[in-house]
Amino acid sequence: MRKLKVISGVFVTVLLTLTVVSCKEAKKESTIEKNANTEMHNAKDEHEEHSSSEMNNKDMESSGDMSNMGQDTSKVALIINNYLELKDALVADNEKEASKTGNELAISLKGFSIDEFNEAQQKELGEIIESAVEHAEHIAKSHMDHQREHFKGMSIDIKDMIAITGTPNTIYQMHCPMYDKGSIWLSASNEVENPFYGSKMLKCGKVQKEIN
Amino acid sequence: MKIVKISGLVLLIVFVVVQFVPTSLNQSDVIPPTDIMKTYDVPKQVEAIFKTSCYDCHSNNTNYPWYNKVQPMAWLLEDHINKGKEELDFSDFGSYSKRRQKSKLKSIRSQIEDDEMPLSSYTLIHRDAKLSESDKVMVVEWVNKIIDSL
Numbered sequence: 001m002r003k004l005k006v007i008s009g010v011f012v013t014v015l016l017t018l019t020v021v022s023c024k025e026a027k028k029e030s031t032i033e034k035n036a037n038t039e040m041h042n043a044k045d046e047h048e049e050h051s052s053s054e055m056n057n058k059d060m061e062s063s064g065d066m067s068n069m070g071q072d073t074s075k076v077a078l079i080i081n082n083y084l085e086l087k088d089a090l091v092a093d094n095e096k097e098a099s100k101t102g103n104e105l106a107i108s109l110k111g112f113s114i115d116e117f118n119e120a121q122q123k124e125l126g127e128i129i130e131s132a133v134e135h136a137e138h139i140a141k142s143h144m145d146h147q148r149e150h151f152k153g154m155s156i157d158i159k160d161m162i163a164i165t166g167t168p169n170t171i172y173q174m175h176c177p178m179y180d181k182g183s184i185w186l187s188a189s190n191e192v193e194n195p196f197y198g199s200k201m202l203k204c205g206k207v208q209k210e211i212n
Numbered sequence: 213m214k215i216v217k218i219s220g221l222v223l224l225i226v227f228v229v230v231q232f233v234p235t236s237l238n239q240s241d242v243i244p245p246t247d248i249m250k251t252y253d254v255p256k257q258v259e260a261i262f263k264t265s266c267y268d269c270h271s272n273n274t275n276y277p278w279y280n281k282v283q284p285m286a287w288l289l290e291d292h293i294n295k296g297k298e299e300l301d302f303s304d305f306g307s308y309s310k311r312r313q314k315s316k317l318k319s320i321r322s323q324i325e326d327d328e329m330p331l332s333s334y335t336l337i338h339r340d341a342k343l344s345e346s347d348k349v350m351v352v353e354w355v356n357k358i359i360d361s362l
Contacts (some may be wrong), residue, residue, distance in 0.1 A: 127309035134315070179241045208261055 050189045078108045083158050084188055086139065090151055090195035091202070094095045095144045100141030102147070105154075121164050128164075132157035148179075148196050155185045160209060162186075173209040184208065230283040238274040238293050246306035247271070258354045262302065265330045265341040269296030272303040277337065314362045321355045324348050 082105040089097035109132050137155040139147045151184045159173060172187045179196035185205075187193070192205045243250065249259060268274045276294055279285045297304075300316055308316065323329035324343065335342040343351070 127311050130309065131311045131315055134312070149318075153318065157311070 001112075001119060027148070073168050075108070075112045076162075077168045079105065079112060079161070080158070080167060080169070080171065080186075082107055082108050083154070083186065084193045086151065087185060087187065087195045090144075090148060091193045093144070093198035095147065098144070098147050099140050106133050106136035106140060109136060117164065118126070125161065125164055128157050128161050132161070151185070152180060152183045158186060159184065159211075167211060171211045172207050173211060174205050175208040176205040178204060186211075218359050227283075233283060235283075235286045235290050237276070238272060238290070238297075239276075240272045240303075244272070244303055246304050248302045248305040251306035252358055255350075255354060258351055261343065261347050261351055264338075265343060265347075267302060268338070268341075269293050269334070270300045270302050272297075272301070281316055314359055317355050317362075321352050321359075324351055 035160050082101060086098055086101040086105055112125075112129060114122045114129070117125060124141050125211070132154055135150040135157065138150045142150065162171065169188065172190045174185050174187050174192060174194075174198050176183050176185070176194055176202070179194075183196055185195050190207050190210075192203050192207070194202055195203045197204060248254065248262070254262070269292055274289075276289070280289055293361050300320070304314065305316070320329075325348065330343070331340075
């Protein structure tokens with residue numbers, strides 16, 4: 001009787017292990033699918049949201065002279081805001097906050113719909129966003145040195161994005177000659193606060209360009 | 213005592229059973245046209261460094277160690293390789309946008325300069341994958357040249 005118990009116990013354990021192992025794999029797949037689905041849904045929702053806000057804002061936006069300042073103005077503004085928050089976190093040498101804002105930036109970048117742009121712009125924007133998301137995700141999970149490295153690439157991506165989408169508010173392109181053979185960053189004010197060095201060299205840099 | 217025996221037995225059985233769970237091998241005989249070696253003119257020495265020190269986890273062709281025949285090591289390796297390729301896949305490099313290529317090359321440069329790659333856990337076993345100072349200089353010089361051309 002006892003032997004039987006032991007044997008059945010062993011069998012149950014093995015079966016359980018196998019189930020757990022196979023479940024884990026299956027679960028992985030279904031989570032991926034689920035994510036893909038949610039992303040699609042999100043994209044759809046956002047799209048609908050845009051259309052309605054576009055109607056409401058049409059009068060306000062018609063004054064803009066940029067060809068593509070239509071429905072995605074709010075999305076562009078959100079991306080720029082998240083970027084500026086990230087910049088501020090790096091200025092403040094705050095690794096944790098930078099990682100949090102990096103995450104938020106990745107989300108707002110993914111939520112940006114490029115449908116309304118022409119083919120060449122879509123290609124360019126698609127590449128910019130792919131690259132920027134990658135930078136944002138690395139910033140979210142890296143230590144500060146790496147965050148700053150990726151912030152450099154991120155700044156170029158956002159600058160190139162704005163060149164196509166335009167920006168609802170004035171943005172200053174700043175330049176730091178020291179960091180990695182010269183690097184740019186973007187700021188909402190023309191006061192120099194260096195995100196590549198933070199408190200170590202807060203005032204290093206100058207305004208290079210005003211982007212309206 | 214009995215508990216020890218039983219759990220030992222269970223572990224043994226589990227160990228034997230998991231050996232039969234298949235893993236897919238990251239191996240290929242063909243070098244795809246998107247491979248970095250076909251996209252750029254890579255000097256022989258740099259090519260050799262990439263292949264010995266990077267390609268196991270960053271390409272579609274891994275030179276597996278013997279313990280890949282044993283579970284759960286094979287799972288662990290599979291996971292590492294998948295993550296490595298997600299970050300950077302030299303076999304697929306040519307299909308990246310120029311922007312992404314540039315950003316990847318910069319990351320390659322900083323990872324090598326900071327001795328973060330190849331991983332120390334990897335070079336511990338693959339002694340030949342460890343980069344000497346002159347290896348590093350050679351790779352970084354080449355990477356810089358390509359970055360400037362992009």
